[in-house]
Amino acid sequence: MRLRDSIALVTGSSRGIGAEVARELSRRGAHVILHGRDCERLRALADVLGARTITADLLDPEAPRRVACEAGPVDIVVHCAGSGWAGDIAAMTEQDIDRLVRLNLTAPMLLTSSVLPGMLAAGRGHIAFVGSIAGLTPVAHEAVYAATKSGLLTYADSLRLEVARRGITVSTTAPSAVDTDFWKQRHYERRIPAMLAADRVGRTVVDVIEDEVPRRVIPRWLAVAPALRAFAPGLYRRLALRFG
Numbered sequence: 203m204r205l206r207d208s209i210a211l212v213t214g215s216s217r218g219i220g221a222e223v224a225r226e227l228s229r230r231g232a233h234v235i236l237h238g239r240d241c242e243r244l245r246a247l248a249d250v251l252g253a254r255t256i257t258a259d260l261l262d263p264e265a266p267r268r269v270a271c272e273a274g275p276v277d278i279v280v281h282c283a284g285s286g287w288a289g290d291i292a293a294m295t296e297q298d299i300d301r302l303v304r305l306n307l308t309a310p311m312l313l314t315s316s317v318l319p320g321m322l323a324a325g326r327g328h329i330a331f332v333g334s335i336a337g338l339t340p341v342a343h344e345a346v347y348a349a350t351k352s353g354l355l356t357y358a359d360s361l362r363l364e365v366a367r368r369g370i371t372v373s374t375t376a377p378s379a380v381d382t383d384f385w386k387q388r389h390y391e392r393r394i395p396a397m398l399a400a401d402r403v404g405r406t407v408v409d410v411i412e413d414e415v416p417r418r419v420i421p422r423w424l425a426v427a428p429a430l431r432a433f434a435p436g437l438y439r440r441l442a443l444r445f446g
């Protein structure tokens with residue numbers, strides 16, 4: 203995928219991984235459109251990158267279509283906006299579940315539906331999803347979050363098949379824990395895998411787009427976990443019970 207002079211919309215780029223993806227895309231010559239809810243943060247980053255901004259709360263059912271409309275024709279969309287939820291399943295209210303599913307899964311699907319016709323007409327484009335290792339290996343106390351990310355990865359794989367011969371490529375990046383505000387409300391307690399720096403993840407997402415890699419787990423060695431889950435599910439379950 204040629205990045206120079208491409209137009210790239212990055213959702214959730216006011217901070218965290220999305221902001222790093224936007225910086226890296228800009229460094230490699232793309233014209234970036236930033237998106238988020240926090241106007242001041244968006245403005246500050248836009249001034250540095252010379253980017254356009256779109257402010258929208260993706261929990262609003264109309265927002266994905268509006269974001270696509272305001273962005274106009276784009277070559278690349280990076281779906282990065284998202285949030286987590288950790289705790290006992292039964293403690294989650296219906297509203298908690300609805301909000302997580304809407305932001306992490308429904309919104310990227312709706313936004314994709316809105317940008318896809320333009321990409322199909324142009325015969326080129328790239329749609330990138332920021333998933334999570336939680337979408338490939340189940341996590342206790344994060345069941346709904348894991349389900350949204352799992353759904354997103356399967357959606358991306360299905361989309362890739364559908365658009366395969368029409369000039370459009372689809373990638374997913376599935377990081378383990380990344381040092382962002384995502385972890386503001388809770389502590390990351392594992393030593394392995396170590397917390398990743400957001401700029402490293404941002405660079406990887408852009409490498410994956412540029413090289414049209416279908417799926418990348420970060421850190422790369424962690425891909426062994428979903429592989430073990432697929433090929434030796436009994437052993438995987440025993441290890442998961444032991445190591446969480």
Ligand SMILES: NC(=O)c1ccc[n+]([C@@H]2O[C@H](COP(=O)([O-])OP(=O)(O)OC[C@H]3O[C@@H](n4cnc5c(N)ncnc54)[C@H](OP(=O)(O)O)[C@@H]3O)[C@@H](O)[C@H]2O)c1
Nearest residue numbers: 214216218219238239240259260283284379380382383384
């Ligand atoms: N951090 C991790 O450990 C980790 C690991 C694996 C995957 N991920 C995934 O990476 C993505 C980015 O996470 P992050 O770590 O960068 O989190 P973050 O620092 O909390 O950033 C979240 C981004 O999403 C935007 N956002 C949140 N709620 C929104 C809403 N309702 N409408 C529109 N935008 C909204 C935020 O914009 P505003 O601040 O402007 O509202 C912000 O730009 C998420 O999809 C997350 O699931 C994160």
